[in-house]
Amino acid sequence: MPELPEVEAVCRKLRADAVGSTIVNARMLRRRNRRLEDRLRSREITAVKRRGKNLLLHLSGELVLRVHLRMSGNLYVLAAGQARPATTRAYFELNDARTLVFDNPRALGIIELLTPAEWEAAAASLGMEPLSEEFTVEWLAAAAARSRQPAKCFLLNQSHLAGLGNIYSAEALHRARIHPAKPMNRLRRPKLEALHAAVVRVLRDAVKSACNAYAGAGRYNSLEIFPVAVYGREGRPCPVCGRLVRRILQAGRATYYCPGCQR
């Protein structure tokens, strides 16, 4: 589920709830991660950050716990005595009797413990943060000129821009009126400007909604918090022009677009 906005919401909540707490007992419920239990014990959570769709829990003793929620999942603190969901894959008992829970129904998520240098190396393959100052039209134009990828695939590729997923890339392309199959290096300047603005706007709006929803419910559902124009709306009218939304496959994934607006 989570793309950048949802991960950002999880990150902010966690920062407020978990920084300063110490892990007194770590339980990894999947065999492959069992050996992390000892290494996590007695570590203080000193900072929580986000990079792309990755959550980074900085721990005392110079370690970084990288958590990726993948298709499903959540990471949050439960008050003492609150029941963990059945789909909990790991949990961390904190010094104040609360519990940090990694809920990951589809079990595709990643938890790994890295040194700062290892994280640095892994992060090298991640691209631009789309909500950072460095993400400019100039940057996008330069990257686009180097890529013949279809626009949708370009946006999904984390080594270009880090954080967009299937929903928000479709929505950004719709707002920018760009056909998802259009090769990036064939977009002209006005389209690139529109795409830059659309990516920033879509993500900013979604971060705001996701944070509000998450602070209240402790959950996120992009399709509930964000007014999608095309995603998941095959056969229904485009809210802008009324033409029926189409669904195509690109790189094995569904892409939704409006044949009227996006050419």
Added chain:
DNA sequence: AACACGACCTGGTAGC
């Protein structure tokens, strides 16, 4: 460089 496809996992839902 780009695509196709399978793998990793589980749960929800549409259709029979």
Added chain:
DNA sequence: TGCTACCAGGTCGTGT
């Protein structure tokens, strides 16, 4: 109701 098939917000590896 109960079964099956397909679908899902992500990413990686392999092969063409």
